[in-house]
Amino acid sequence: MAGESILVVEDNEANLRLFTYLLSSKGYAVRGATDAPQALELLRDFHPQMILMDLQLPGTDGYELTRRLKADPATSAIIIIALTAYAMRGDEEKALAAGCNGYITKPIDTRALPARIAEYLSSGARGPPAAR
Numbered sequence: 518m519a520g521e522s523i524l525v526v527e528d529n530e531a532n533l534r535l536f537t538y539l540l541s542s543k544g545y546a547v548r549g550a551t552d553a554p555q556a557l558e559l560l561r562d563f564h565p566q567m568i569l570m571d572l573q574l575p576g577t578d579g580y581e582l583t584r585r586l587k588a589d590p591a592t593s594a595i596i597i598i599a600l601t602a603y604a605m606r607g608d609e610e611k612a613l614a615a616g617c618n619g620y621i622t623k624p625i626d627t628r629a630l631p632a633r634i635a636e637y638l639s640s641g642a643r644g645p646p647a648a649r
């Protein structure tokens with residue numbers, strides 16, 4: 518069973534609730550943040566294995582937050598998976614360029630999500646399975 522901890526950074530409250538519900542029900546310890554400052558505050562004493570990162574955030578966006586976290590030795594090992602919008606082609610390449618380890622496309626396939634998360638967790642920060 519799961520048990521790893523995951524931070525979801527997502528400004529859409531409905532999406533945040535959906536992720537929290539889906540991942541909690543699979544046994545993950547899930548915390549949520551709705552913007553970059555809240556995420557950084559949480560990360561002071563919460564050390565997740567993975568961050569699900571919405572790219573479009575108010576203020577500091579997901580690309581910038583990813584760059585900051587990957588540049589900081591305290592957070593650089595966290596697997597960061599971008600949440601990209603299906604309609605926004607090009608987001609995936611930009612997300613990987615910013616340092617994300619992979620991406621999941623929204624709208625979320627709720628049945629496929631847990632397997633994707635488990636796959637990313639087991640592959641670690643070595644690289645993005647979706648891009649191989």
Ligand code: MN
Nearest residue numbers: 528571573574
């Ligand atoms: Mn957003």
